[in-house]
Structures are given as C-alpha cells and as structure tokens.
Amino acid sequence: MNSRHLTLIAIALLALIWSFLAPFTITLLNYIGLYSMVAVGLVLLTGVGGMTSFGQAAFVGLGAYATAWICTSPVAQAALASLPPGLVPWLGLLLGLAVTALIAWALGAVTLRLSGHYLPLGTIAWGLSLYYIFGNLEMLGGFTGITGVPPLTLFGMDLSSPRALGILIWVVLLLSIWTLHNLLDSREGRAIRSLKTGRVMAESMGVDTARQRIKLFVLAALLAAVSGWMYAHLQRFVNPTPFNINIGIEYLFMAVVGGSGYLWGAVLGATLITLLKEQLQDLLPKLLGASGNFEVIVFGLLMLLVLQRAAEGLWPLFAAGTRKFLKPIPPRANSAAPAELATRALPDAGSVVLQADEVTKRFSGLIANNAVNLTVKSGEVHALIGPNGAGKSTFFNMISGVDDPTSGSVKLMGQDMKTKPSRAFAALGLGRTFQHVRLLGQRSVLENVALGAHLRGHRGWMSAMLRLDRREEAALLAEARRQIERCGLLEYIDTPAASLPLGQQRIVEIARALAGQPAILLLDEPAAGLRHLEKQSLAALLTQLRAEGLAILVVEHDMEFVMNLADRITVLEFGTVIASGSPAQVQADPRVMAAYLGGDLPEGAA
Numbered sequence: 001m002n003s004r005h006l007t008l009i010a011i012a013l014l015a016l017i018w019s020f021l022a023p024f025t026i027t028l029l030n031y032i033g034l035y036s037m038v039a040v041g042l043v044l045l046t047g048v049g050g051m052t053s054f055g056q057a058a059f060v061g062l063g064a065y066a067t068a069w070i071c072t073s074p075v076a077q078a079a080l081a082s083l084p085p086g087l088v089p090w091l092g093l094l095l096g097l098a099v100t101a102l103i104a105w106a107l108g109a110v111t112l113r114l115s116g117h118y119l120p121l122g123t124i125a126w127g128l129s130l131y132y133i134f135g136n137l138e139m140l141g142g143f144t145g146i147t148g149v150p151p152l153t154l155f156g157m158d159l160s161s162p163r164a165l166g167i168l169i170w171v172v173l174l175l176s177i178w179t180l181h182n183l184l185d186s187r188e189g190r191a192i193r194s195l196k197t198g199r200v201m202a203e204s205m206g207v208d209t210a211r212q213r214i215k216l217f218v219l220a221a222l223l224a225a226v227s228g229w230m231y232a233h234l235q236r237f238v239n240p241t242p243f244n245i246n247i248g249i250e251y252l253f254m255a256v257v258g259g260s261g262y263l264w265g266a267v268l269g270a271t272l273i274t275l276l277k278e279q280l281q282d283l284l285p286k287l288l289g290a291s292g293n294f295e296v297i298v299f300g301l302l303m304l305l306v307l308q309r310a311a312e313g314l315w316p317l318f319a320a321g322t323r324k325f326l327k328p329i330p331p332r333a334n335s336a337a338p339a340e341l342a343t344r345a346l347p348d349a350g351s352v353v354l355q356a357d358e359v360t361k362r363f364s365g366l367i368a369n370n371a372v373n374l375t376v377k378s379g380e381v382h383a384l385i386g387p388n389g390a391g392k393s394t395f396f397n398m399i400s401g402v403d404d405p406t407s408g409s410v411k412l413m414g415q416d417m418k419t420k421p422s423r424a425f426a427a428l429g430l431g432r433t434f435q436h437v438r439l440l441g442q443r444s445v446l447e448n449v450a451l452g453a454h455l456r457g458h459r460g461w462m463s464a465m466l467r468l469d470r471r472e473e474a475a476l477l478a479e480a481r482r483q484i485e486r487c488g489l490l491e492y493i494d495t496p497a498a499s500l501p502l503g504q505q506r507i508v509e510i511a512r513a514l515a516g517q518p519a520i521l522l523l524d525e526p527a528a529g530l531r532h533l534e535k536q537s538l539a540a541l542l543t544q545l546r547a548e549g550l551a552i553l554v555v556e557h558d559m560e561f562v563m564n565l566a567d568r569i570t571v572l573e574f575g576t577v578i579a580s581g582s583p584a585q586v587q588a589d590p591r592v593m594a595a596y597l598g599g600d601l602p603e604g605a606a
Helices: 003-020 023-048 056-072 074-081 083-113 118-136 162-184 186-191 199-204 209-235 245-259 264-290 296-308 316-322 392-399 422-427 445-451 463-466 470-486 504-516 532-547 558-567 585-586 589-599
Strands: 351-364 364-377 381-385 407-412 431-432 522-524 551-555 569-573 576-581
Touching: 003 162, 003 316, 023 056, 023 162, 023 186, 023 209, 023 245, 023 264, 023 422, 056 074, 056 083, 056 118, 056 245, 083 118, 083 209, 118 245, 162 186, 162 209, 162 264, 162 463, 186 209, 186 445, 186 463, 186 470, 199 209, 199 422, 199 585, 245 264, 245 296, 245 316, 264 296, 264 316, 351 392, 351 551, 364 381, 364 392, 364 569, 364 576, 381 392, 381 558, 392 522, 392 551, 422 431, 431 504, 445 470, 445 504, 470 504, 504 522, 504 532, 532 551, 532 558, 558 585, 569 585, 569 589, 576 585, 576 589
Parallel strands: 381 551, 381 569, 431 522, 522 551
Antiparallel strands: 351 364, 351 407, 569 576
C-alpha cells in the first residue's frame, strides 16, 4: 500500500460514514472543507510561490456577497425574473468568480510589485479596505448583512441541509487538490516552484515570473471565492464579520501549521485549527473566568512552536511517520509516445552569436565595466578572466539580460537586446549558469534540469490541471534525463539537488542550461568545487559541445582549465579589457602578468 491508496481509502471511508455522522460533526466537517479550500490556495501562494497574504478572507467575502446580492437584490431579481430560481445561485458563482478575478488581478498588479515585508503589509491594507467596503455599502446590507440567501439545488437535488451541501463542499475540495497536484506536477508547476527562491534563475530559463505570480495570486483568490460562495448558501446569511483581517490571519495559520508547501497540509491545518478553536472557545472562558477571544493567543503560541520545531509544518512529520508503513508511489507509466519538442538550429560555424560593444556599467560614481568589447562565435570557447573584483559577473549579468548596461549595446543572434528581460535572451538561445549556484534545493535533479527546457514546451495551466499535457511532459522529462546522463549525473537523477556537493550542483546547472538547447552557453565558474577528474570530464563535455557548434563563454579562475580549453581569452581588470587573444598571446602579455601577480609593468609595456 502506498500513500495514494491510503488517500483513496480515507475518502471512501468518509463517503461511507457520511450519512451516519451526527449533525454537529457534519457542521464541523463542512467548515473544515470550506477553510481547507482557502488554505490550499494559500499553500500555493505562500508555501510554493513565496507570496505571503493576510487578505484571503476578503476574497472569501467577494464570493459570498456576489451570490447573496444576485439572489436577494430586487434589481437583480427583476433582471433575472425569467430564469428558473434554482439557476440564480449558480449565476452568483459566475459573478463571484468574475468579480474576484478582476479585483485580484488589479490588486496583484500593484501589490506583487512589493517585496520583503511590504508585500504582506500590502495584503493587510487591501484586506481591511474590502472588509470596510462590505460593511459600508447599503446595497450589501451594511454591517447588518444580507439575509434570505436561498439554498443550492443541483440537477433537481435539494442541497438545503448541511449534510447534503457538505457532499458538494468536499467534492469540490478534493477536485481542487487533484487539479492543483496535477498543476504542480508539470512544466508550469516547476515554473511556479521557482518563484519562491529563484526568480532571477527562472527568468534566465525563460519563465515570465511576473505573469506567473499574478496568475497564482488570482488562482488563490478564486479558490477563496468558491469557498465564500458555498459558505453563503450554507449559512443562508452574509455579513462582514467572517471576512475581517483576523480571519485572514487564521487562514494563514492553517496553511503554515499544516505545512505551507503541501496541499494536504492545508487540510491538516484547517482540521487542527477548527477543532482547537471549537474546543478552546468553550474551555478557556471556564478556565480564565472571563469571556474573550483567548484562542487567538493559543494560536499565536502554536504558530511559534511550529515555526521553531517544525518550520515546514506538521504534514512532513505526519508523512515521515507513515513512510515506514507505506511503499513509495511508482512513477506513472505513459502509454502515449512523447511529443516532439521545439528544436533550434545552431548558427553556422564561425558566425558571431553574441556581440558586446562599448558596454559600460556605472553604480553612482563606481564604474564596474568600462567600454567592454567582446564577441563570441559559434563553435568556439571564449574565456573571460580577471582578478577578483574585475567586473566579470557584472558583465555576465548584462549580456544575459539580468541587468541593463548604462551605455553600449548587446546583440544576440544579430538582435539588439537593449532593455529586454533575461527570458528574451533565453528565447533566442542563451543558456547560463551562475557564480552562486541557483537550484530548487528540495526538488530532484530531474526536476531542476527539466526547468531548463521550459521554453521548449507550450502547454498551459488548464492542460496541466486536467493532465492533458502528459505527452509533452514525458518529452521534457526525457530530454532532462538525456542531459543528466550526458553530464554524468544519472545515478543522482532522483536526489534532491541541495544534498549534492557544490561541484556536482554546478554540473546540474550545466545540464539544466543544455536542456533548453541553447545556441550559446554562459558558464560562470563551472569548475569551482570540482575534483581533478571531474574537471577533466567537464572539459571533455565542453569540447564536445564546441564540436557540435555551440558558442561557449566561460568565466573561470582555474588558469590551467582555461588555458587548455579556450580558443580565445579576454582579460578584465577593474572593469576594463587589458588583453584579448589566444591563450599563448594572453599568457605572454605583461599587463596580464602584472594584474595577476601584482607586479609593476615592465618599462614600455604600457
């Protein structure tokens, strides 16, 4: 038995005993289901995407108020008088989703530009604003609220009882978890996972991180709106109280306590918080002899305890405890043939792939790069060397789109790349590694390398959610496996990337760059941390890539590695080119010897 079988057994057991549960238990389970739906969205937004939000309760309110208004407003009733009454609440769902998507997109476009502690503060601001809008609009009943919300009907079935509506709540929740699991297990899911810790890296792999963040923000808001829609028809009454900032904090508690990076952790967190809240609301006033929201204090202490003892939440502890009794889930066999991936024809040998003309970068009064000229041709290895602080990494960032030059131009494949983002460089065929390794540490080597092939796939979110992308996904994983094997890391294919030594992590970055089928490869200190035999293997790989027609630009401090590999070398000192030519010419240049050995120039050499 594996965890998938255990999940199916638990769902079947819940379905079997549903009719026999006590009404109070049904009510608790309904609220757990509704809260879990919001917490699942927060898992995606906060735990996976790295965007903390305290305002999800406001989106729940949008879904609830939309259906309450359309079902009770005289204006809406007059406009919809010709429709069957049972259809109106479902129009309320559509209205709630449309309004929520529009408002979430507008708020996300502004809020997600913020970083650090400003982002959660921004979510508090608009969460409070929406709460007070609910309470101050007369059309929404003010702080008194809206009464008389009708029950739901589905295919003629009456869902007015909590027991009947609870079935719909849990079916929607389970379908949401299934589709979101499919999304995370896809090309788009790898892009989403890269948002939390690797946005610079993800952009260099071709991921539009700003667009992904807004889509994720809107998706989490829509899940909250669906929860609010069902909440309104469960309660048959809506007022602003359940949508204030305190409830938004509780939703975040549920996601973090359960496990902010795990979909089922949202259900665990919602269950624990709901049951604790129900028990503590009765117990604490008796113990303390006074009434009040004392459970919030307990939740705060619980949060501190979890963050200290289980930073990833309780779900990983639960999963680890059951792992000894469960078999690992085998990979799903894909009966369909893998799809054909997009391919790129390499430029003719000797043609200029990358050209930097008079590239200068100033930081206030500091000149990091001063009028640097450099070309990289197809089928050659060009090395960029220089002492520490010479400006090599700054130059690398400018010719790969991470940063813009103050002046000068960068052309890739003959196109002027001024002000273009790094994903545009990736789309034209530039692949790169980083001086400080940038990997998704908790994901496998296979998943990290597959991220490099992001632009070679085209299936979107809906295809991933419904598993219509499996042929393309199989092709992307097959390509990643091929590059891993080519780089000599096949035995580590399922190993979390963070558990590998630094040298092997650098090789994973090279494999990831190769998965994108680049025309030019930028390697920032690829040999750092490698043993002698590993350096020999890397040199053999780069020699093979050069023979295949790839253009390679290398920044490296290992002079033996560079001199034995490079066709041409450019030397930087204090951001200025002091020498350029073949390895023999560079080694004989007195300015290079002075830069590296710290001596004075021989007389007349200047």
